[in-house]
Amino acid sequence: MNESGIPTLAESYGKAPHRTTGNGPRNVNVLLESLRGVGGDTPSDMYGRGETIGKFERKLAEMLGKEAAVFFPSGTMAQQIALRIWSDRKDSKTVAYHPLCHLEIHEQDGLKELHHLEPVLLADADRLITLDDVKKMPENVACLLLELPQREIGGELPDYVELEDISAYCREQGIALHLDGARLFEILPYYGKTAEEVCALFDSVYVSFYKGVGGIAGAMLLGDADLAEQSKVWKRRHGGDLISLYPYILSSDYYLDLRLPKMAQYYEEAKELAALCKAQPGIRTRPEVPVSNMFHLHLDGVSAATAGPIIASVQAETGIALVAYLKENGERSCSTEIAIGDLYEGVPKDKLREAIGLLGQRLAEARG
Amino acid sequence: MNESGIPTLAESYGKAPHRTTGNGPRNVNVLLESLRGVGGDTPSDMYGRGETIGKFERKLAEMLGKEAAVFFPSGTMAQQIALRIWSDRKDSKTVAYHPLCHLEIHEQDGLKELHHLEPVLLADADRLITLDDVKKMPENVACLLLELPQREIGGELPDYVELEDISAYCREQGIALHLDGARLFEILPYYGKTAEEVCALFDSVYVSFYKGVGGIAGAMLLGDADLAEQSKVWKRRHGGDLISLYPYILSSDYYLDLRLPKMAQYYEEAKELAALCKAQPGIRTRPEVPVSNMFHLHLDGVSAATAGPIIASVQAETGIALVAYLKENGERSCSTEIAIGDLYEGVPKDKLREAIGLLGQRLAEARG
Numbered sequence: 001m002n003e004s005g006i007p008t009l010a011e012s013y014g015k016a017p018h019r020t021t022g023n024g025p026r027n028v029n030v031l032l033e034s035l036r037g038v039g040g041d042t043p044s045d046m047y048g049r050g051e052t053i054g055k056f057e058r059k060l061a062e063m064l065g066k067e068a069a070v071f072f073p074s075g076t077m078a079q080q081i082a083l084r085i086w087s088d089r090k091d092s093k094t095v096a097y098h099p100l101c102h103l104e105i106h107e108q109d110g111l112k113e114l115h116h117l118e119p120v121l122l123a124d125a126d127r128l129i130t131l132d133d134v135k136k137m138p139e140n141v142a143c144l145l146l147e148l149p150q151r152e153i154g155g156e157l158p159d160y161v162e163l164e165d166i167s168a169y170c171r172e173q174g175i176a177l178h179l180d181g182a183r184l185f186e187i188l189p190y191y192g193k194t195a196e197e198v199c200a201l202f203d204s205v206y207v208s209f210y211k212g213v214g215g216i217a218g219a220m221l222l223g224d225a226d227l228a229e230q231s232k233v234w235k236r237r238h239g240g241d242l243i244s245l246y247p248y249i250l251s252s253d254y255y256l257d258l259r260l261p262k263m264a265q266y267y268e269e270a271k272e273l274a275a276l277c278k279a280q281p282g283i284r285t286r287p288e289v290p291v292s293n294m295f296h297l298h299l300d301g302v303s304a305a306t307a308g309p310i311i312a313s314v315q316a317e318t319g320i321a322l323v324a325y326l327k328e329n330g331e332r333s334c335s336t337e338i339a340i341g342d343l344y345e346g347v348p349k350d351k352l353r354e355a356i357g358l359l360g361q362r363l364a365e366a367r368g
Numbered sequence: 369m370n371e372s373g374i375p376t377l378a379e380s381y382g383k384a385p386h387r388t389t390g391n392g393p394r395n396v397n398v399l400l401e402s403l404r405g406v407g408g409d410t411p412s413d414m415y416g417r418g419e420t421i422g423k424f425e426r427k428l429a430e431m432l433g434k435e436a437a438v439f440f441p442s443g444t445m446a447q448q449i450a451l452r453i454w455s456d457r458k459d460s461k462t463v464a465y466h467p468l469c470h471l472e473i474h475e476q477d478g479l480k481e482l483h484h485l486e487p488v489l490l491a492d493a494d495r496l497i498t499l500d501d502v503k504k505m506p507e508n509v510a511c512l513l514l515e516l517p518q519r520e521i522g523g524e525l526p527d528y529v530e531l532e533d534i535s536a537y538c539r540e541q542g543i544a545l546h547l548d549g550a551r552l553f554e555i556l557p558y559y560g561k562t563a564e565e566v567c568a569l570f571d572s573v574y575v576s577f578y579k580g581v582g583g584i585a586g587a588m589l590l591g592d593a594d595l596a597e598q599s600k601v602w603k604r605r606h607g608g609d610l611i612s613l614y615p616y617i618l619s620s621d622y623y624l625d626l627r628l629p630k631m632a633q634y635y636e637e638a639k640e641l642a643a644l645c646k647a648q649p650g651i652r653t654r655p656e657v658p659v660s661n662m663f664h665l666h667l668d669g670v671s672a673a674t675a676g677p678i679i680a681s682v683q684a685e686t687g688i689a690l691v692a693y694l695k696e697n698g699e700r701s702c703s704t705e706i707a708i709g710d711l712y713e714g715v716p717k718d719k720l721r722e723a724i725g726l727l728g729q730r731l732a733e734a735r736g
Contacts, residue, residue, distance in 0.1 A: 025409070025411065026411065026412040026414070026611075026612065027408065027409050027410055027411050027412055028403065028406055028407065028408050028409070028410045028412075028614065028618070029408035029409065030412075031403070031614075031615060032403065032408055035396065035399070035400065038396055039396065040395065040396050040397035040400055041393070041395050041396070041397065042395055042396045043393065043394065043395050044394040044395055044396075044398075044584070046394070072607070073441055073607065073608070073610055074607040074608070074609075074610055075607075076604070076606075076607035076609070077606065077607025077608070078607070080607065107604060107605060107607075108601050108602075108604040108605045109605065110604065110605030110606065110607065113605055114482045114483075114605055114606070115482075210611060210612075216412075216611075216612045216614075216615065217610040217611050217612045217613075233476050234476075236444070236475060236476040236478065237475060237476045237477065237478030237481055237482055238444075238445065238478065238482070238606050238607055238608075239440070239441065239442040239443075239444035239445025239446070239448065239475075239478065239606055239608060240441070240442070240445070240606075240607060240608070241442075241444070242441055242442055242585040243394075243578060243584075243585050244394065244578075244584045244585045245585075246396065246399075246584075247399055247584065247615035247616070248615070250396070
């Protein structure tokens with residue numbers, strides 16, 4: 001609560017009975033649910049070995065059409081290691097990625113501090129990497145990382161044809177192409193492709209199990225058998241080769257099976273919610289029409305300081321939670337991220353429309 | 369089974385109804401048991417924040433008498449980071465440790481490959497580091513790591529007075545002293561000291577939750593508040609700052625409470641078992657009298673190839689599992705590691721004596 005007794009944005013989000021985003025609270029039940037069908041005598045993996053880890057790695061390798069897969073505790077670890085291996089293979093410290101790449105803005109510069117790699121930033125921060133950007137890269141780039149969808153700009157995607165062109169160009173030039181596929185499963189319905197088809201364009205792939213999949217934590221790195229073996233050596237060096245990773249492996253496997261079939265539904269629901277939001281004056285979405293389960297909601301003409309209490313009041317009054325936090329973008333603009341999961345389908349649509357209408361009205365009043 | 373239908377060492381160990389070492393199989397039940405008393409609505413930690421992680425970190429900081437504690441997925445990660453921070457503080461890449469230090473032999477040279485630190489190896493591989501070794505270190509050593517007990521030589525310990533002298537010398541010389549306390553709780557009964565008293569001799573401390581404590585995985589790094597804060601930055605860089613570490617945190621907390629009070633019992637039982645073993649000709653233990661829950665069992669005058677089937681037959685006949693694996697030490701000598709946990713107290717003592725007697729007899733026959 002703030003001084004005047006009005007709930008804060010986070011409070012109103014937490015208390016509202018209906019949430020438009022996510023799969024529900026991240027609590028111990030998420031783990032317990034995933035273990036309900038697992039026998040207590042199921043043996044632990046042991047430092048990366050054993051059936052519990054091997055079976056899941058083989059499942060993903062087959063699903064994504066790659067020779068080998070290695071389970072990692074985190075994508076941060078998996079991706080730094082993938083780039084390091086490509087750098088060593090090509091004998092060049094230079095890699096390339098988007099200015100808002102996870103490695104550039106969320107990892108405390110691990111890639112530079114631990115691996116001494118030198119990233120070239122492609123494109124402007126507010127747009128996707130194009131074939132043209134790729135063609136202008138320095139000659140010594142060992143590996144290009146593409147993130148699909150580009151999360152920090154709302155989850156945008158290149159046209160599939162452009163993706164194919166970038167892949168063909170990199171192969172021609174001997175540049176390794178790595179996929180940051182933290183949200184790979186989420187984009188398949190839009191592209192109308194299988195995971196294997198998308199991954200065939202890339203030399204190595206990372207996928208996450210706690211974004212749309214909604215697991216607890218964990219990641220998989222996929223590529224050729226040699227890359228996989230080398231990545232295990234680096235996993236040990238990073239301190240990620242735990243004696244037991246099964247709490248993450250078993251839950252990742254469970255939620256992958258549960259939510260893969262729902263990705264098309266999440267995508268349709270994201271388009272529905274985005275359309276409802278942007279029908280209000282001063283509310284935009286990015287992308288205009290979502291291409292996955294996610295989008296960014298932009299509020300124009302209001303600061304986060306102004307919009308926050310307004311949204312909080314709407315959430316408290318209607319019981320519909322839309323926004324958990326706001327990011328300030330310049331002086332009179334703010335935004336938030338929406339990622340559709342299991343909860344959206346349970347939101348009463350009449351109340352949702354009412355809440356969004358009320359929000360549009362009050363934001364318009366605030367703009368004056 | 370081998371060709372002649374005799375079970376292998378590992379098979380006979382796995383099938384014997386009574387095991388002298390450990391706490392039982394590493395399987396999913398270990399996790400389930402630890403969660404039985406935890407509410408399903410207990411919130412996840414979130415990237416190192418929240419009550420679930422904060423409470424456990426404060427508990428350990430208080431127990432070990434340090435300003436701050438940071439939970440890590442692994443000791444490999446925690447210790448490399450501790451040494452890196454000391455190296456940066458003292459502006460020297462040189463650190464010192466035992467030739468059989470975990471960082472030197474089990475981590476694929478992560479310390480060198482990721483942090484470019486240059487370890488000086490103290491003492492010979494088969495004995496403890498002494499004050500004299502420490503006094504002869506090069507001047508530019510930023511940090512000395514001591515492992516208590518020294519696991520790879522059977523879990524030996526220096527006299528407490530020597531430990532105090534090493535600590536005093538390092539303080540005087542401005543050398544940071546770091547404790548590899550993977551088995552810290554296991555040595556307290558022998559020293560007759562509290563964890564806080566032992567840790568007071570060190571500037572930073574790592575403890576593990578899956579050795580004697582018998583948890584699933586996880587480690588804690590402790591030291592001053594600044595070291596803790598810096599270690600979180602490095603944890604992010606290593607890819608260890610997971611969105612959720614609660615499966616390890618909750619289970620570590622559970623098994624720590626469960627097994628801390630049993631460490632004195634494990635220690636007494638280790639002494640009992642070692643005495644029984646070394647009463648047989650050609651069987652030695654290291655240390656001669658254990659100083660924790662662990663010791664190494666050395667079989668003299670027989671190779672692993674000879675001793676393996678003999679031990680397997682004894683284990684199959686008596687139902688007492690003593691040895692899961694053998695390590696070859698030169699041509700006619702082999703050894704294994706014993707670590708006492710919950711299972712030992714359930715082993716029928718008459719059968720245990722019978723099995724060890726039979727083993728001694730058959731090994732003597734094999735020596736001829």
